[in-house]
Amino acid sequence: MARESWAYREVAVESRLDPRTGRLCIRPVPGQAYSSSLRVQCSRLLADPEHYPAGTRFLLSAKLTDRQGGEPFLFAWHGDPVVVMTAARLKRFLEERRRLRI
Structure with a gap:
């Protein structure tokens, strides 16, 4: 099945420590159309502290x-x-x- 490219938008996200679990999670950067508390499901590599430290910001589609x-x-x-x-x-x-x- 092909991806519906019209449904995807560029979103700036960052890795943060989840206070409940102590693990890194990915959330939208404040100042966009999406709430900064919204969950982001993406590659686990982005939340791996061995590859990217907490606070790293990414551009996702x-x-x-x-x-x-x-x-x-x-x-x-x-x-x-x-x-x-x-x-x-x-x-x-x-x-x-x-x-x-406006």
């Missing part, structure tokens, strides 16, 4: 979904290339996508 009516989450295909974002690139990305009030 993700879509908002839910599993059989459950909690909504962002899904990124695990086979996509890993794009690490520098602080400058993240700032530029967020400025380009800032939601302006």
Whole structure:
């Protein structure tokens, strides 16, 4: 089955320590259309502290979904290339996508 490219959007995410488990988890960076508490399902490599330390920011192509009516989450295909974002690139990305009030 082919991926529906129209459903995917670029989302900046970061790895953080989950206070409940003490493990790294991936969440959207604040300042975007998605809540920073939204779960992100992606390659486990991004949450592996041996490869990327806590606080590393990535650019993902993700879509908002839910599993059989459950909690909504962002899904990124695990086979996509890993794009690490520098602080400058993240700032530029967020400025380009800032939601302006009318």
